[in-house]
Amino acid sequence: MNKIIYTFFAVCLLSTSCDDGDLHPEETGGTEGLKVTMEVSFSGLEAWPSAYQIVLAAYGNDSGNPLMSKQIPAPKSEDETVSLDLNGLHEDAKTIGISILTKGRKLIYNFYTYDISNGTDDVTLPVSKIDIASYDRIQHQVFDNYCAACHGAGDKAAAGLYLTEGKSFTNLVNEKSTLSTSKKRVEPGMPSYSFLIDILTGDIVNYNHTDVLPQDELVTLIKTWIRDGAKEK
Numbered sequence: 703m704n705k706i707i708y709t710f711f712a713v714c715l716l717s718t719s720c721d722d723g724d725l726h727p728e729e730t731g732g733t734e735g736l737k738v739t740m741e742v743s744f745s746g747l748e749a750w751p752s753a754y755q756i757v758l759a760a761y762g763n764d765s766g767n768p769l770m771s772k773q774i775p776a777p778k779s780e781d782e783t784v785s786l787d788l789n790g791l792h793e794d795a796k797t798i799g800i801s802i803l804t805k806g807r808k809l810i811y812n813f814y815t816y817d818i819s820n821g822t823d824d825v826t827l828p829v830s831k832i833d834i835a836s837y838d839r840i841q842h843q844v845f846d847n848y849c850a851a852c853h854g855a856g857d858k859a860a861a862g863l864y865l866t867e868g869k870s871f872t873n874l875v876n877e878k879s880t881l882s883t884s885k886k887r888v889e890p891g892m893p894s895y896s897f898l899i900d901i902l903t904g905d906i907v908n909y910n911h912t913d914v915l916p917q918d919e920l921v922t923l924i925k926t927w928i929r930d931g932a933k934e935k
């Protein structure tokens with residue numbers, strides 16, 4: 703820093719007009735007071751959570767608890783662009799997230815993150831579309847928490863089905879069920895032809911799956927993903 707100041711004065715001596723006010727923006731640095739703007743439209747709106755909230759948030763060293771956050775209002779349609787900003791950013795902010803938080807403001811899932819640790823200017827996030835019913839959300843919010851323990855994270859995978867990250871997609875989409883004679887585990891575009899939905903909504907196999915998920919809206923999340931084509935990304 704000293705070097706910069708000396709250089710500055712050296713330049714001042716040589717030039718005729720000098721305003722030391724120019725120094726201060728350089729001295730501030732960091733993210734304090736910056737503004738972050740989001741302009742995003744959302745798809746998969748049926749899977750917008752009601753048990754939790756979707757927010758624009760700033761995180762510091764503790765990536766599980768935001769320093770500040772603003773709730774994103776659910777848009778009425780997929781064509782609507784939601785504009786929101788976080789003003790006067792906290793000086794410790796390192797990452798911006800579009801996230802699902804519990805009502806006690808604990809992080810459940812990040813749809814999107816953006817690194818601002820070296821930021822010195824206001825930013826508009828370089829993202830324009832977010833899928834609320836993404837496969838990545840299902841993996842992290844549903845499979846990792848409620849399914850993987852029996853389906854592949856331990857030493858066996860019940861019914862030969864792996865629901866661990868990196869394996870679950872190919873184990874589900876267009877794969878024959880080992881228990882149903884007529885249905886695939888997931889038939890893209892058709893929730894009612896997907897055995898995955900049958901098993902979560904009816905007591906039809908040896909191990910009843912209807913109480914595995916704490917909220918019905920998580921079944922809606924999976925249905926919406928299948929209906930929208932069961933895409934990996």
Ligand code: HEC
Pocket residue numbers: 844845848849850851852853860861863865878879880881882887897898901907908909911914915
């Ligand atoms: C406590 C252990 C356990 C948990 C937790 C569990 N499952 Fe299962 N799952 C099983 C067992 C056991 C079977 C085989 C049942 C049978 O043979 O009748 C099975 C079968 C299945 C099948 C049928 C596979 C096929 O080939 O048709 C699907 C789909 C499935 N589970 C999905 C899930 C999902 C999704 C979750 C999380 C929401 C989950 N399971 C959580 C034990 C579990």
